[in-house]
Amino acid sequence: MLVSLNWLKQYVNIDGIEPAELAEKITRSGIEVDAVIDRSQGMTNVVVGHVVSKEKHPDADKLNVCQVEVGVGDVRQIICGAPNVAAGQKVIVALPGARLPGGVKIKKAKMRGVESNGMICSLQELGVEGRTVPKAYADGIYVLPEDAVPGSDALELVGLRDIVLELGLTPNRSDALSMLGVAYEVAAILSDEVKLPEINYPTTAESAESYIKVSTAASDLNPLYAAKVVKNVKIAESPLWLQHYLMAAGIRPHNNVVDITNYILMEYGQPLHAFDYNSLNSNEIVVRLANEGEKIVTLDNQERTLNSHNLVITNGKEPVAVAGVMGGANSEVTSDTTTVVIEAAYFDGFSVRRTSKELGLRSDSSARFEKGVDPNRVLLAAERAAQLLSDLAGGEVLQGTVLVDQLDKTPTRVVVSPDFINARLGMKISLEEMLSILHRLQFDVEAANGLLIIDAPTRRQDINIEEDIVEEIARLYGYDEIPMTLPEGMGNVGGLTPYQAKRRVVRNVMEGAGLLQAVTYSLTSDELAQKFALKVEDTTKLLMPMSEERTTLRQSLIPHLIEAASYNVARKADSVALYEVGSVFLGKTSEELPYEEEHLAIVLTGKWVDNAWQGEKRNVDFFVAKGIVVALFDKLGLSDRVSFEKGSVDGLHPGQTATVLLDGEKVGVIGGLHPTERKKADLKETYVAELNLYAIINATTEALVYSPVPRFPEISRDIALELDRSKAAGEIERVIRGAGAKLLKEVKVFDVYEGEKIEAGKKSVAFSLTYFDPERTLTDEEVTNAHNKVLKALAESGAEVR
């Protein structure tokens, strides 16, 4: 909402307040002023000129040499390229030394050899937005009225000596979508009165009823429809002041009839529509729902196809307007119009909003209906239109208003106690102070039995409940006056849930291992949504995606981490180690929502150890990734319950993929990126892992109880085994552990060998076994007995001891 202060002054006294100060007051009390715009933009030396003569430039077809009088006896030669410049015109002249918006400085110049002492200006050159410039002057200079005095200030004449406040309105304050609404707000802030326009005009003996009948077949969506008929209207340009107000409000002037409807739209916030009576081709207006597929060409010359829930205005046969959204081209006011029908109506906000959304057609009109117009201003606006058509367009207003009216215009009553207001605010505002504020807001208020009985004006449709009054009181009393306290004790202990606490531990483990936390997008492409997924289930897709890259919710965190790794490698990172904790979206729950499972994923590529001057460099490998995963399980007290087996995942290296199992259930995967995937991502050896964090964190562990520090020595025995190359060391370890040797405390692989010294297709794996009894020192014999059990189990499993 753009508020011209020149216009606002017509309704409320703001003299003596700096615009910036006024803006600050408005902002602090509830409506944010986004900008204070000086329409003159610091321009100087811009005056009225009289084009005394115009001759073609000798050397340039498109240029004219004009002699322009810019003061008594002060005639200057100015070159002008505008197509519409003509002798006799009063024009806007920027004299040498003038500064125009956009840093333009006017100087004396020679154009194709001919001297030019200034510039004849278009409105755009004075910083007026092109879309608000009247069409007649949109492609050329602006022509001032005949009586403009050469040498006088031209900015004043074109309405640019004005300040505009740009309001950033929240959806609740639709009352401020009008100049009067803003005036009420400003008056409340300044404790001032609002000066309303006085409406009176002559009428003819003929009645409007004799020209037109009105009926509505959808009174729920259109409870009020009023028509006024004005004949003998002379279509012309509007007076300048009206054009300037509209331009300041961001609206392009057209002709007096259209401008008057727009003026009242801005003044009262009530959209009006003017029909050309003769092209209505009917003496009735019928408001009804459109027939499915019915068509109308709107004022913007677009053919629109309507749905059966769209409300239309018809002439009894065909639509002549989309109710509250836009008029039809078939009944448009043109330069030939003599009789106009002015529509002032109340249309249901939801209905207008829906229609305007469906048609992709937002207008100043629909914006106001959507948010609800003031029921008590509909008829006033119709009267105001009649008055202005009479005053400014020479129209003769027919007697009476043709009306269908079932609209409830009673104000909403709110009953609230001052104690409630103070309790909500944590303040002690006196009753007198509250009453004063409510009076400033022009709320009808009665104080009785410790209660305030309030009827808010119907323009304030946001006032419905006690809390709304709390806000009104507080905002005008001043939010700065609210004291600062903290909520009184409620006995809440608060704190992290065990899950949340463990998730923080997970992050600590990852960071301790040297990984940076990444955050990537939940939305991905169809193609990547299920890639590397631990579980592939139905995907969740957007109804209307904005791009192919973001259509579907992910089922694995790995694809985006690989993208992040590529991004870093492409920027010369020689090592990338990232982790992410985030949700994946699987199938559907009973709530019709996808099942969201929190996962942890990591990606590692490039150098792991890089100790340059000591010559220690090592790239990441599978076992770095596995080491990190194991460290995590260990930290969560699950190291005895996790196991790994050879696994397979599309996109991962078939010989370097492990399934991670917790208590025998699959909870994750670790693997090297498949060479073809690496190539696609332009990465060298890259390792990834993804774990179902939800399952892992929810695996509960027993309370931690210390075990005594060993007082007796441990005894270790080594075993070297010759195995098939494909035999998993983990399996052998399980055999060893499962051999039933109670004294066996630890099993560790300490050497793996493949090569010349061993048969092809075989490998040697050496284990170190530790025996221990917490109660005493073991004898050699006891250890041997236990060890023999292990050897026996190994022999039975077919492993060959070297």
Next chain:
Amino acid sequence: MEQQLKQLEQEALAKIEAASNLKELNEVRVAYLGKKGPITDLLKGMGKLSPEERPKMGALVNTVREHVTEQLEAKVAVLEEQAILEQLEKESIDVTLPGRPVRVGNRHPLTRVIEEIEDLFLGMGYEIAEGPEVEKDYYNFEALNLPKGHPARDMQDTFYITEETLLRTHTSPVQARTMLEKKGEPFRIICPGKVFRRDNDDATHSHQFMQVEGLVVGENIRMSDLKGTLDTMAKKMFGSDREIRLRPSFFPFTEPSVEMDISCFKCGGSGCNVCKHTGWIEILGAGMVHPNVLEMGGYDSKKYSGFAFGIGAERIAMLKYGVEDIRHFYTNDARFISQFHRTEG
């Protein structure tokens, strides 16, 4: 014999003096003081002396032995000292060379901001509540006083999954769910999480971003409690000399609604480019929970009241760390994330 003894002593002392290492010195010890050495030999020959001479000679031999032993030990100490010095010299290193790198990762800056807020409120008795990123229209909008067709829904352009499900546009649905879960009991929660809006990604917009919301519901929760709480948070996040101001605003789920500004932490309020020369920076939206929201959450709005606030983690991080482009948070450039490794203050 006495002559002989003196000579031996001289010889031994000279050899001790000449010894350059512990091995040579040991040879001297063995040669002169050992059981087969000349001094022992002399002692053995004492039997040939007269009874008067014997004690005199005995004492002399002992004096020589002691003197030689003494010198020997002194020399051992010198040599040992020397050996250590040599060792130290040999083991000396250039301590200015770089240490072995220890890989230490760190949190994403958004997590850092969120955890800082979480920790502040955990200390004030709040719990952390979380909820799904894909939500029902009901929890995201309707339960928050935004019925279908409400104009304020335009404030948040939404990614719909179906007519009834969507990517949450704020973490407020967690508030709605929490109220139903708490079944009328007072509570205080902080809800951090990812949220989504139909925006094209650019320097100031991101289709995915992170929010932290707070909600307190109880008997007699006042707007002054909201103001005090926000002030505490502003001071914690942006410095103890920050001031806050509240401006009236509108959110469908709160009434009254406010926006909070903090005094500019860069210029202190005198006006600079960070605060667009106003002295104030807009930080968050908040308000008293709308009675409709309380009622839909199962709370009697006559008995209970509450306040809620919502902060964009990106906005806080951008202001706090001077980050100029929101996309930095999602490109996962290690050169960006790793800058947030250290402590402050």
